Amino acid sequence: MKLIDKLYKDAPLATRNEITPKLGFLLTILLALAWLIPFLWMGVATLRPASDGINLMAELMPSLKPTLDNIKDAWEIGDFPRYFLNTTIICTGILLVQFVTITLAGFAFARLDFAGKTVIFYLFLMQLMLVPVLLIVPNLRLVAQLGLYDTLAGVMMPFFASAFGTFLMRQAFEAIPTELEDAALIDGASLIQRIRHIYIPLSIPSFSAFAIISVTSHWNDFLWPLMVINSPDKRPLTVGLSVFTATAEGTQAWGTIAAGTLMVIAPLLITFLIFQKRFISSFVTSGIK
């Protein structure tokens, strides 16, 4: 309780002697530690030598003779560089097209007046609820009809338009003073020039928030790429990891599974730890829609 008291020294005066908030805080500390256990096990098991045997596999105390063999094995069994490349292509492709679609649509909603604006706005709004993952059956048929079955483009296409991104950019553009645009208008700048030189540069924070949300969610996508992709060499990380896990599970190679999982989640986790604040604020924005 000493530690808790110390952590509570900046609490409002009146609450310093209350016991309930401190108990809640203590419980949260314990749960936060419990939340980390799967990650802890992943790290320990990755470095555990196979000679420790299956009985010590669950031991959270690290082995005294750590080894990189599991990482080597995982690297050889799964084609992780290829999965990594595919996921990167998918996320980048989606994001680049989204940047174009959400900028144009966001600008139209923020600054232009047109017939049917309300109706079209609601058409966008509804996409937030009709999550693409529910429409996998018709979308798979469409992707097949377009000749994009088993292609990375087929994985990307349903996400090219983003209602959330459009609303985010609409909000960002609305916050930009119209005087700036008026000045450019007087100078004879075209619509696209005004978007390109005024609206986009002033909305970089919104673009980067959107990029974080978009990349995180498509990096983690599983069901849709699982359905679209057939060839092993086109699998993204998630599908690759599930196949890899299923294979290694049969041989009880839990150290290898831990190593494979670590390789898949490390890039996002490291990026998060570096840009923690940006990530958290982007995720909060994503909810405010």
Next chain:
Amino acid sequence: MSLAEPAALPVAAAAPPRLHIATRFSARLKASLPAYLLLLPSLIFLALFTYGAMGRVLIDALYQRATPKAPLRFVGLDNIAAVLADPAFTGAVVNNLIYAVGTAVPSIGLALLFALALARTNAVTSALRAALFLPVLIPMVAASALFLFIFLPNVGLLDYYIGRLLPVLPNWLGDPDIALYAIMIITIWKNAGYYMLFFLAGLQAVPEDVMEAAYLDGAGPYHRLRHIILPELKPTFLFVTVIATLNAVTQVDHVFVMTKGGPSNATNLVLFYIYQQAVEHYDIGMASAATLLTLAALMVLTALSFRTMANREGGA
């Protein structure tokens, strides 16, 4: 939520009185052309993958193929009837309801606890927030790979540390009575940190002077929570509940990796059922009928939540 502004109507007085209504309409359309061009790229993809997809689900649900090679046959509502009569589907709906409530309530409760405990910002609370947020970032497939071992009978993490206290070790994922609850744990672990963020944001809206007044009046922690904080967090609760429900219907990656809906359909959720019908049984009619029912349920839910939000706004 006042996202939409009604498009301004053309000012009647400005238009010449004799002008034919169609001409005026086409003038208005012409003025709207730049906006339509800007919206076109988004609208094409929305038309293909959201609204077109809904239309195709509607049509596909009315047709049936006897065998994968047989021609399409119009069957009307037979597919819907067949889905509703399929015990696997009704079982999946029941599972999904249990799963939705059983994941939403604990994860929202935990999220509130976390947010209340970590509302002040210092090095310790930031680290704890990060720890609780980490699961949000990793793919569900990766979480499943880790939890496969946690739940592994006899040698897994749970049995190794906690199972020894129990007289009989349960087979967490192999027992039909337990498996659904086991996969709920993953979802709670994965989502609580996400919902925490919204409560943290919501807590910032609690007026500080009201809180201070409550301290001075000697209101205890329970009264402050019950009478000041919770009322202030109502919109957050509503929003997070909608998100949690959507998640319960759309996140099924762990079912694929860990249980494939088994044992004996105990962890079969609606989206997994749809996938099975489409990809394993090649029955597009059944899959579309099930999709249609799910979409209808979600749209009712959406309408209800919008109404609640609109009512709240109207009252304010």
